Amino acid sequence: WRSRQKNQIYQYVVLKWFLALLIGLLTGLVGFFNNMAVENIAGFKLLLTSELMLKHRYVLAFFTYAGCNMVLAAAAAAICAYIAPAAAGSGIPEVKAYLNGVDAYSILAPSTLLVKIFGSILGVSAGFVLGKEGPMVHTGACIANLLGQGGSRKYHLTWRWLRYFKNDRDRRDLITCGSAAGVAAAFRAPVGGVLFALEEAASWWRSALLWRTFFTTAVVAVVLRGLIEFCRSGKCGLFGKGGLIMFDVSESVATYSLPDLIAILVLGVIGGVFGSLFNFLVDKALRTYSIINERGAPFKILLTIIISLLTSCCSFGLPWLAHCTKCPADAVEQCPTVGRSGNYKNFQCPPGYYNGLASLFFNTNDDAIRNLFKAGTQDEFHMSSLFIFFTAIYCLGIITYGIAVPSGLFIPVILAGATYGRIVGTVLGSITDLDPGLFALLGAASFLGGTMRMTVSVCVILLELTNDLLMLPLVMLVLLISKSIADSFNKGVYDQIVVMKGLPYMEAHAEPYMRNLVAGDVVSGPLINFSGVERVGNIVHALRLTGHNGFPVVDEPPLSDSPELVGLVLRSHLLVLLNGKKFTKDRVRLPPQKVLAGFSPSDFGKSGLGKGLKLEDLEITDEEMEMYVDMHSIVNTSPYTVVETMSLAKAQVLFRALGLRHLCVVPKTPGRPPIVGILTRHDFMPEHIIGLLPHLKASKKAVSMTM
Amino acid sequence: WRSRQKNQIYQYVVLKWFLALLIGLLTGLVGFFNNMAVENIAGFKLLLTSELMLKHRYVLAFFTYAGCNMVLAAAAAAICAYIAPAAAGSGIPEVKAYLNGVDAYSILAPSTLLVKIFGSILGVSAGFVLGKEGPMVHTGACIANLLGQGGSRKYHLTWRWLRYFKNDRDRRDLITCGSAAGVAAAFRAPVGGVLFALEEAASWWRSALLWRTFFTTAVVAVVLRGLIEFCRSGKCGLFGKGGLIMFDVSESVATYSLPDLIAILVLGVIGGVFGSLFNFLVDKALRTYSIINERGAPFKILLTIIISLLTSCCSFGLPWLAHCTKCPADAVEQCPTVGRSGNYKNFQCPPGYYNGLASLFFNTNDDAIRNLFKAGTQDEFHMSSLFIFFTAIYCLGIITYGIAVPSGLFIPVILAGATYGRIVGTVLGSITDLDPGLFALLGAASFLGGTMRMTVSVCVILLELTNDLLMLPLVMLVLLISKSIADSFNKGVYDQIVVMKGLPYMEAHAEPYMRNLVAGDVVSGPLINFSGVERVGNIVHALRLTGHNGFPVVDEPPLSDSPELVGLVLRSHLLVLLNGKKFTKDRVRLPPQKVLAGFSPSDFGKSGLGKGLKLEDLEITDEEMEMYVDMHSIVNTSPYTVVETMSLAKAQVLFRALGLRHLCVVPKTPGRPPIVGILTRHDFMPEHIIGLLPHLKASKKAVSMTM
Known part of the structure; x- marks a missing residue:
């Protein structure tokens, strides 16, 4: 990433804008399709019932009405239950959690997208007391995710040139645009969509994002406007004045006393x-x-x-x-x-x-x-x-x-x-x-x-x-x-x-009781350290045994003069490294060029949701298990750290403001092992803290406040 | 702050909303007054000239016109040059820099406010090609600052109960509201004002701020609307349909090909x-x-x-x-x-x-x-x-x-x-x-x-x-x-x-060449350390010699087993501590209660701009200079730190995202002094970095890019 050339940067910028355009276009189209389908299905159902009512055949009318509703409802529930359970509900909480940093594969999967679109049409047509607005937000986010990760491998829809966005930030940006586009499509409110994304959806916000989101929602507005203009001539079946809500209260008095x-x-x-x-x-x-x-x-x-x-x-x-x-x-x-x-x-x-x-x-x-x-x-x-x-x-x-x-x-x-x-x-x-x-x-x-x-x-x-x-x-x-x-x-x-739903959402402000705790209090469990040059077997064992995504690397003599924190290594990077099989018989450091030969930078980039290399994919022989691998070239040598005596509230602010996944806790006094533990998102969850320190429970209730 | 009781929290919240209301009211009133004054002065001038023109006395008309303009312009320049030079210009860059963390007293001083209001009226009336919109933003920010720090001591306008906001964040929040109110008052655009504050003015943004800003701008909108309604009956002199711009292009075609x-x-x-x-x-x-x-x-x-x-x-x-x-x-x-x-x-x-x-x-x-x-x-x-x-x-x-x-x-x-x-x-x-x-x-x-x-x-x-x-x-x-x-x-x-203007504004993104530097590269100058219990004379000397606002405190044997970074102490806190004269004859640690006896927490709170204790205010005898003072109770024991090998770009992101003033750089390998240096805002400025590392200049020009 750091070595990108100028034309690559331009390519990247242009692509990002193009994707924003594409998200706007597709979300606008889906929003319109959604409305047209609902208006036609529900309209047909109501028309049928009304006609029977006019003929005073009330019982038959009821059964027709209830039957239609039931069939539509059952269909919606069936696709939702069998194909993509994650598509049930509004979707806004899930998108919010994703943008907060909660990676869950199914939230934005292509199957969720499809079920969301058709399930929403069926559900709304079935006459339930529910809306299509929340699902539109989720739909927009799914579209953005699908485009951002370059299609879906499962459905053999992949575009190589779209696979530029191999990092969290770019993905999140696109998904923020998508959710804004969803609101814009649901309410025809481009400015409202931007503000929704800003106020409710996104956890991190940059000025540049404001503009990109606005661009996306404006595209949605243009698409919708063009299509409605087209439908005005009556070419869209029962889609009349209705559909996209646009209420008119302009006749009312605007003065008040x-x-x-x-x-x-x-x-x-x-x-x-x-x-x-x-x-x-x-x-x-x-x-x-x-x-x-x-x-x-x-x-x-x-x-x-x-x-x-x-x-x-x-x-x-x-x-x-x-x-x-x-x-x-x-x-x-x-x-x-x-x-x-x-x-x-x-x-x-x-x-x-x-x-x-x-x-x-x-x-x-x-x-x-x-x-x-x-x-x-x-x-x-x-x-x-x-x-x-x-x-x-x-x-x-x-x-x-x-x-x-x-x-x-x-x-x-x-x-x-x-x-x-x-x-x-x-x-x-x-x-x-x-x-x-x-x-x-x-x-x-x-x-x-x-x-x-x-x-x-x-x-x-x-x-x-x-x-x-x-x-x-x-x-x-x-x-x-x-x-x-x-x-x-x-x-x-x-x-x-x-x-x-148990999603580990991190609030922007710390809970009051966190001010009385320090970072060292919530570090839990035995810490698994690697050495800079580690036995392959140890690594595989640790990866298998724990679900941790980040491991501290500590060099000890003879690799260094005294125990020293080298940095943090990610599970995904370790898997890629192990897959490359650059092993040595002895515990020796290798020059980085040698270790990284055969890898391209994009191998270490973040792959699409649920698509990374898995431990089961590795084939390592028993002999290789006894060999050593030099991790120095893939270690993040300057992870963000806090001292163990820092107040938990302060650590939380750091964790949240920078959108971290791992935060290293280092000892206050020298002469101890160079790392105390690693804090992840889960360590900041109130449930976890109260589980560790049950006496807080009473005091927590006492101080819970509304700011 | 941490020990506040529940009713104090409510008081604080209510006060904050009340201040937002007050900012909206005052900014709305000033905005209206400004417009009315301009319309009347400029209107009178134009009327006078027009009448002379109608009588074909063209030369006299010119002299009247140019004379009026000159007198108004000279008056504006005079009050600006003699009373508050900071009031010249737009004011938006200054507000932007303040909200980025640049503390400069005169930017938002009460004198600046007065000159800004009247200077803007005179300047616009003088027929210059300039607007009152930028100055309105500055005016709004000044009003917010005046209210937030509880009035002006210089002009004997102080309200004790308004002095709650003794920290940067609250002040910045209010000033953000003020600048949004300024835009809202200038353009009658409440939503535009909020977005302006978000996009251009503020450097840090929280969801809560969105709502508070919007409240403020809505108050402005209500005030303006009420006053204009009042003026419609012709009670405001020459203030007619004009004044607050509100353009009407609704007749134009809205379709396009x-x-x-x-x-x-x-x-x-x-x-x-x-x-x-x-x-x-x-x-x-x-x-x-x-x-x-x-x-x-x-x-x-x-x-x-x-x-x-x-x-x-x-x-x-x-x-x-x-x-x-x-x-x-x-x-x-x-x-x-x-x-x-x-x-x-x-x-x-x-x-x-x-x-x-x-x-x-x-x-x-x-x-x-x-x-x-x-x-x-x-x-x-x-x-x-x-x-x-x-x-x-x-x-x-x-x-x-x-x-x-x-x-x-x-x-x-x-x-x-x-x-x-x-x-x-x-x-x-x-x-x-x-x-x-x-x-x-x-x-x-x-x-x-x-x-x-x-x-x-x-x-x-x-x-x-x-x-x-x-x-x-x-x-x-x-x-x-x-x-x-x-x-x-x-x-x-x-x-x-x-x-x-040389304001050290920190951009949200790091410059590309910062990726190739590490934090240790830009740490400069001899580092001044204090010991946890330090001789008064040393402290006074250091405070007098340097302009630093933060000093690292390092305990060495016999105070601790090995050299250990205790934390960071602020100049303002040191001055308060020295002023309290809790000195001891020998180098001994005292219990915190004893050191802090006689101080209230608000003594250490941030005072209004330009109002803090100064070194010259202290009266320390020669005998006291030889005594010791225990700083442990006022040291921030968990300052944010980065290792010296962290890339400068990454350190910049941390510095900027958390809105820091000091960032401690610690050594990578153990066994060295526990702190390498302190990074401040100035250390991240391109001028400073290029001054230290001149060879970057050429490469910087080559990679400067537009994202």
């Missing part, structure tokens, strides 16, 4: 409480489901089918509770609507009347949100309808998330929040002049703040969705309040899921 | 070239001016007056070159305008005619930009007028920046860029359908990209100014091209100024 602010304050506080309650219940539901899901794929599918049936019953059954409302005389739209989408669903009502609850339930989620956000529709929905819808969506949202289907959390939260906002707006209608559509938007913001704890990105995404800069201060106020309230109860939903 | 893209490509390339040329010439001009300015305040004022006269001559003289144009029959506005602002200035023309060049020159800069951005005005400006205006503004912009007046670069660059864009739009009018107003916007973007090399923030600021999301991709494309082109010539204008 003191009573309005009080109303918004109340909205924010309650929204924060509901949001954190949602997180709490989702966590409980996930823990329950994980017991069921662990029993195997058939159980996963069964669970999905049960939830699907429950959802179908709710969305078909509950509208019967609502009374028919007379169509308003001055309705701009057709009322009641006979076709697929639209504001006024007639459901069981006679001509000239519509069922408000069905307009919400018997629609795609996107259309329901659009109806709720709509300005100037004070009397469209009965209070009772809103209450029923809110309760149903809130509960369904909680029980839906854990099923084995790609499922985003944005849409359920926005849906429940918007309904809640409309309820508050209607209740407080007497003291405020704000439009219920605006209240719905603010309600959605309060729920998003309460569950996801994202702030700036949610704010900008909502701004871009509604295309109205003027309500920025209101949205911010609501987000600030609901996030603060919810933060005093529990963590954000994505952080909860990361913890629940 | 291939020829348009080619036109934009050409625009971007030439814009990048012009932008980097601008940087080059500004640098030359600054170096020339600094020779004049160094000769003292009268020379500074003289230089300002000369430039003012030159500007007056240009803006009054050049419009005579333009022919009178007949007013368009379908003009929405009054034509020609008799009053202050407006699109069609009559200047010397008979009624029914207007002078296009005067509409640009004989206006405030904001109004000129608004005229250029205006859509649907293809024929308003003659090609020759645009050419003359472009040449004049480009040259005036370059020669204006170095004068001793607060002067922003945004406005000259936008002005020149918009004119250039209109020229290109008119030339390529035959092959493209895009509006000249849109071309002006893209031209401005290309110049901004070419000079400032900011991308996302410029993009979002332009979006927020024009309130049109749809042209995002075009703006991005132009910025990407012009930045890439310009990057291949030279650095961004702010980086250039930072280098020219």
Whole structure:
């Protein structure tokens, strides 16, 4: 890497931009395809049911509706359970963990990508209370990973010239771009996508990344815009105005006075409480489901089918509770609507009347949100309808998330929040002049703040969705309040899921009790040292026995005057070296040229996820086991070190800020062995520390605080 | 800090948010005041001159105009030269350097704040080709600093309860908020302000900061909106529609085809070239001016007056070159305008005619930009007028920046860029359908990209100014091209100024040649060690002799078994300790309680800029000089260390990522003195390294590259 020539650098820069372009293009295309497929499948299903309803064949309509949903749900669960279990759920926690440095092969594998795309289409079409936004982020990240590592060897799709990015940083950069592109594609919010990547996804951020991400999301925006322009002429089947959500509240009043602010304050506080309650219940539901899901794929599918049936019953059954409302005389739209989408669903009502609850339930989620956000529709929905819808969506949202289907959390939260906002707006209608559509938007913001704890990105995404800069201060106020309230109860939903999945995520700030510990306290286990020139058998034994990825190398006399820390050697590099079989009979140092002859620098580069050389691949004879190998040329001679008396909090800051994988702990006083131990990501995990030092548990609870 | 109780933490958090609110409020108010003052002063001046012109008293009009300008310019230069020289110029480079860790007292002093505000008002009113945007950023940062350190002791404005933030991080956070608030106030762009702080100003960024900055800028937006609403009823004198720039290009076509893209490509390339040329010439001009300015305040004022006269001559003289144009029959506005602002200035023309060049020159800069951005005005400006205006503004912009007046670069660059864009739009009018107003916007973007090399923030600021999301991709494309082109010539204008001012700014990435050096190579000078218990006289001598801020403490026998690095002690802490006079007759270790008795933790906290204890403040008798002091309790026992063989690039990454001030270099092999040296920010500066190792100079030039 260090010896690269100028033209190679240019090649590298151009390639990186080209990959960003490619990620944007592909994510945009997938996002559009996703929307078109959902609109067509769900549209066809709703059309079929509506026609049967018009003929008053209600039972048949229900079975058609529930049957379609069930088949779609079962298909989604089946591909998810059998092909790529990692594709279940939102995917945002996994992407977040990956960008934090957690390498897990399946998270971004090509099979996950495929299942994510098609599973998400099937899942959303099946009428579940779930969104396609989280899965789009995961999809974007998978696309970026696939491109960044030069295709997939398993599926014989490899491009040699794309294999330039053999290091963590470049991969992470691309995947950050991918996740931003996902948000941009899901919400048509390029700036929101960048801020999402910055605020929620990425753990390390450089200024250069800002620009590259923005470029990617702009490409997504251009692609989507072009395709929607193309579809406007009706060439995309049932894909109409809907699909990509783009809500319009611009008719609402943008001035506000003191009573309005009080109303918004109340909205924010309650929204924060509901949001954190949602997180709490989702966590409980996930823990329950994980017991069921662990029993195997058939159980996963069964669970999905049960939830699907429950959802179908709710969305078909509950509208019967609502009374028919007379169509308003001055309705701009057709009322009641006979076709697929639209504001006024007639459901069981006679001509000239519509069922408000069905307009919400018997629609795609996107259309329901659009109806709720709509300005100037004070009397469209009965209070009772809103209450029923809110309760149903809130509960369904909680029980839906854990099923084995790609499922985003944005849409359920926005849906429940918007309904809640409309309820508050209607209740407080007497003291405020704000439009219920605006209240719905603010309600959605309060729920998003309460569950996801994202702030700036949610704010900008909502701004871009509604295309109205003027309500920025209101949205911010609501987000600030609901996030603060919810933060005093529990963590954000994505952080909860990361913890629940056992992913070793490193927070940017150290826990308070870490200030009272020193690095030496948490170093554990017997340390395995290598000598600079080590017996092959010892190395193979150590590699087999432990799962460690880094080993300290210590030269002792006669190799040096006194014991001296040479540096750190990586498992992957050792495997490559052993594979080269540059062994010697005796313990002698060789000139580096001799050791490295036959290797190219890219051999030691980081290979794709799950593709590196494995210990089992090596074939070493018993005779070779007794020989020696000189590791000096592959040792990192200047690893980052801390003294054992450094506070653990300080070591954590170093570890996290530099994105390390191994941190050497050296003794404070001279005259002892030159290395005390190695800290890895796992050593900083609260569970590990409390396991080592159980007395901390009590004090930890006492000082846990919210900053 | 570590022992704070829970209620203190809450107090701290609440205070931090309250300060963010206060920064937003004050910056918003100052921003509004600034605009109102400029509009009124400049408006009065232009009104006076216009009236004389109408009476055909041209010579008197010129003298009135030039006289007003000169008086205003001289006043601005005088307060700047005599009260706060640091207030001259844009201020963005200084804020950037401060946030990078460069502590320089005068940068953010209260006097700088006052001069910046009034100097900027006077300078902009004086009709110079300069903006108030850069100074607003500096003003915001100064306000934040003033609040963060609890007022100014010099001016007897101190608030005890505001003195919570005795560490670098909190101060930097507040100042980041302040600079974002400044951009938000200058452009009414809250999101743009956040991104500006993120992309250009801050060197370290945390997710929490994102939210706090956004809160601050939203407060600014609310304050500005409220005040403008208030002014709409005409209570603010001549402050009309103008003032805060808010351009409207929404009438222009938002669809584009291939020829348009080619036109934009050409625009971007030439814009990048012009932008980097601008940087080059500004640098030359600054170096020339600094020779004049160094000769003292009268020379500074003289230089300002000369430039003012030159500007007056240009803006009054050049419009005579333009022919009178007949007013368009379908003009929405009054034509020609008799009053202050407006699109069609009559200047010397008979009624029914207007002078296009005067509409640009004989206006405030904001109004000129608004005229250029205006859509649907293809024929308003003659090609020759645009050419003359472009040449004049480009040259005036370059020669204006170095004068001793607060002067922003945004406005000259936008002005020149918009004119250039209109020229290109008119030339390529035959092959493209895009509006000249849109071309002006893209031209401005290309110049901004070419000079400032900011991308996302410029993009979002332009979006927020024009309130049109749809042209995002075009703006991005132009910025990407012009930045890439310009990057291949030279650095961004702010980086250039930072280098020219000799501020030790640390880049996020290491220079390529640093990879071939090791940390031990750049450690220089004799190292001054203290012993854990040191003679007072030695310490005072060392403090007096050197300017170092950190000293390694090494315990030697009999204090320890073998030489051992205890840690690092800071000059400021040593001064506090010496001031406490806990001396002993003999070289003995004392218990920490005894040493620290009489000190409170806040004594060791970082005091306000320029307010710490100084060596001259200490009164130590000769007898005390012979006594000993135990430093163990104030030593940082676990400083960050690197081995001497670590590559300098790697050490730089550590230094920069953690925002260190001192980095200890330890020997690789045991048995040597336990510390080799200390690296500070200055040791990483290219000038220092090349001074030590002159042979690098040639190779550095060869490998300098643009990533």
